[in-house]
Amino acid sequence: KQEVTQIPAALSVPEGENLVLNCSFTDSAIYNLQWFRQDPGKGLTSLLLIQSSQREQTSGRLNASLDKSSGRSTLYIAASQPGDSATYLCAVKDAGNMLTFGGGTRLMVKP
């Protein structure tokens, strides 16, 4: 059974810092890995999707890497802003179309 773990569970940083969120998964037989953002009480917004054959994806100030063999992914956020405050979730897609989610990292960026 796939298990996804995110570290840290919570993070508070001052504005402008670069930061790294970590995600690990137990079964490397995945189709893709996705990073999502969730604002309080809201749905999920897709940030980046990395296919199993890819090593990284970039979108603006976000960069996500994938090391399938070691079961790890990182989300790098450059020059953090207060608007980045949210919960960040990683999810892996393996069997069928099912996503297995990590517990999330709750990020607070202080002005």
Added chain:
Amino acid sequence: KAGVTQTPRYLIKTRGQQVTLSCSPISGHRSVSWYQQTPGQGLQFLFEYFSETQRNKGNFPGRFSGRQFSNSRSEMNVSTLELGDSALYLCASSLAPTANQETQYFGPGTRLLVL
């Protein structure tokens, strides 16, 4: 293109009642998945429908059921509600189950409170 819509957005029910939640996927998307999100268990997969057929089902009791219509809209039903069913129920749509290069798009969710 309109996003995934879910109705109702908020719902309050009492124990023992049943509830039906609705999800309209993005136009052209034929795969719909449902997830339950609670503070204790996080996001958990409920089931997935494609072409009106349930393809996968998560580890939930039979009180949780769903269906998909020919226009790809989906409903999920929870019978004999329990306090522990209080959660945010999220629906996600994608083009097809095998579209591994495509993300799943999530709706805003239905927040269910069981009293």
